[in-house]
Amino acid sequence: MAKGRLRRRLQAIEDDLTAKPDSALVDHLRIPEKFVSPGRRIVRRLFYALAALFAAVLIVYLDRDGYRDVKETPLTFLDCFYYATVSLSTTGYGDITPYTETARLVNVLVITPLRVAFLIVLVGTTVETLTTASRQALKIQRWRNSVRNHTVVIGYGTKGRTAVAAMVGDGTAPADIVVVDTDQPSLDRANAAGLVTVRGDANKSDVLRLAGAQHAHSI
Structure with missing residues (x-):
């Protein structure tokens, strides 16, 4: 019985991210947008x-x-x-x-x-800030409903960037690549390159599920 309770608690922790509404995932999952200077x-x-x-x-x-x-x-x-x-x-x-x-x-x-x-x-400025968050939440919702056969890249360090460059060189669309990392500057660089990014520890199953690993072509 104790093991059953522990399993349920661990499952609740793992489902924490994926159970959140799309509006609450803006800080974790980011879909590329066209940059417009201030x-x-x-x-x-x-x-x-x-x-x-x-x-x-x-x-x-x-x-x-x-x-x-x-x-x-x-x-x-x-x-x-x-x-x-x-x-x-x-x-x-x-x-x-x-x-x-x-x-x-x-x-x-x-x-x-x-x-x-x-x-x-x-x-x-205020209106744009609010609409930007709402627009990103809507993009997240659409992306989560449609993401299939993509590639999940764990980490966007030297090896990760090299792997992404090779995939893009072979014809893979940047939008079909999801980068998972805990380093925000690395995620910013990946997002600027047109990649979908997920902020979190790839050792956690809820982070991988948020990246759509269950529907991915490869990791």
Whole structure:
């Protein structure tokens, strides 16, 4: 009976990783992604923000007769630019307001969504961090459901890199190679080379199962 309890406890320990949801495996299993530099991400966010701003300016300018200025003068392009800026930034001084039904409808259906998009772009770093984790979890789920006939490489030291280079040279796709290692810099290099990586001790059965060893062509 004591041996039975011990066996069940060991089995529970071994199943620890594979029993976790995909979202909890992001730190252990990593699927290669295209690298985008931080500078390019910032430029892309800035482009989206400016695109939303100029779209709002154009929409307001085309319907400028539907807006009222406190000075009771027709809106100029600069006035439209000013209104779009304070509207998208949610400042809203109230000196220029839509007063026709058409202008108000456009504000509800177009300007408000642009305002939301503009704010999302401004907090893009946080949003991108969350979506990156979610995207990686989704990739992990798809990979675990479809991985078959791949090769598991234990360790990405000199011998491991040489073995991977030989396999890739023979025509094996990098995506069909899974590297298991405990050294994070080595895993980072493997991931940068387009390989799927699993962080953990290959002596543990749950780590090997996470690498799909039961479906692998070779280890």
